[in-house]
Amino acid sequence: MWLADQWSDYEVIDCSKGEKLERWGNYILVRPDPQVIWDTPKTEKGWRKRNAHYHRSSKGGGEWEFFDLPKQWSVRYRNLTFQLKPFHFKHTGLFPEQAVNWDWCAEKIKKARRPVKLLNLFAYTGGATLSAASAGASVTHVDASKGMVTWAKENAIASGLGEAKIRWLVDDCVKFAEREIRRGNRYDAIIMDPPSYGRGPKGEIWKMEESIHSFLKLCGQLLSDHPLFVLINSYTTGLQPAVLAYLLGTELKKYGGRITADEVGLPVSSTGLILPCGASGRFELE
Numbered sequence: 001m002w003l004a005d006q007w008s009d010y011e012v013i014d015c016s017k018g019e020k021l022e023r024w025g026n027y028i029l030v031r032p033d034p035q036v037i038w039d040t041p042k043t044e045k046g047w048r049k050r051n052a053h054y055h056r057s058s059k060g061g062g063e064w065e066f067f068d069l070p071k072q073w074s075v076r077y078r079n080l081t082f083q084l085k086p087f088h089f090k091h092t093g094l095f096p097e098q099a100v101n102w103d104w105c106a107e108k109i110k111k112a113r114r115p116v117k118l119l120n121l122f123a124y125t126g127g128a129t130l131s132a133a134s135a136g137a138s139v140t141h142v143d144a145s146k147g148m149v150t151w152a153k154e155n156a157i158a159s160g161l162g163e164a165k166i167r168w169l170v171d172d173c174v175k176f177a178e179r180e181i182r183r184g185n186r187y188d189a190i191i192m193d194p195p196s197y198g199r200g201p202k203g204e205i206w207k208m209e210e211s212i213h214s215f216l217k218l219c220g221q222l223l224s225d226h227p228l229f230v231l232i233n234s235y236t237t238g239l240q241p242a243v244l245a246y247l248l249g250t251e252l253k254k255y256g257g258r259i260t261a262d263e264v265g266l267p268v269s270s271t272g273l274i275l276p277c278g279a280s281g282r283f284e285l286e
Contacts, residue, residue, distance in 0.1 A: 001263045001274060004099040009075035014044040014270045024084060024092065025075045027051040031090045035276055044270055054090040061089060074158060080130050081158040083151065093125045093151060097264045097277035101231060102131035105191065108229050108284065109135040116228055119187040121173045122194045126152030129166060130159050137189070138165040146170045172204050177218045186224040196236040208236040213247060220251045227255060227285055235278040244281025257285040
């Protein structure tokens with residue numbers, strides 16, 4: 001398992017009964033997590049002294065209960081700063097488990113010792129974008145949500161990367177990829193973090209199981225002759241790491257290279273155990 005274990009501003013303190021107890025900087029949050037199927041005693045004091053608690057509804061969705069939490073605050077990871085704020089369906093604007101992939105991508109870019117042109121699709125609030133840009137890549141950041149792209153720009157400014165080589169685009173990722181192919185644009189590295197289900201700016205429907213193979217085929221046409229890497233992330237239940245490895249092996253076999261896939265996880269500080277948080281597949285040529 002690939003562990004995001006280099007955080008100082010974030011930790012999973014405990015997890016039980018479908019929820020996880022987290023520290024985000026100076027604030028304690030309780031949020032739901034479907035992976036947490038165990039029923040262990042909630043003895044950590046944070047369960048009782050939380051700053052906010054997201055409650056799931058039996059009808060779907062849910063709502064935040066606030067005790068003492070600012071509307072916005074920030075956390076740091078290495079040289080990056082991220083603005084956080086609680087919003088719909090339990091989210092804060094950051095997936096901390098992805099830090100292990102940010103580090104991997106940044107290291108690949110630094111070691112390449114050549115200009116790297118990177119495409120980040122379904123790019124959310126820009127964690128991977130900022131890590132790659134900080135490592136020296138020229139990044140094209142694409143997300144269908146205008147609000148998420150604006151948020152990512154704020155994170156870039158907070159991280160001292162306001163003038164970095166980042167192209168910010170609000171667009172449907174599939175249609176953008178199709179247009180880039182027609183334009184003849186190519187990229188040395190591609191990161192994709194597709195949702196299990198989503199809609200584009202004009203109502204385009206995305207379902208991970210039905211769409212990911214054809215989308216990866218498109219992205220294969222966007223790679224340069226000597227690509228550095230491709231990273232796929234998945235939070236879709238039932239989509240095992242081996243599935244991501246098979247997809248990458250099917251569509252990128254002409255390049256040779258190395259393909260690995262594994263679960264991504266976060267350490268739980270009170271137990272010493274690992275909370276699984278999805279899966280990633282990696283292709284690398286160098």
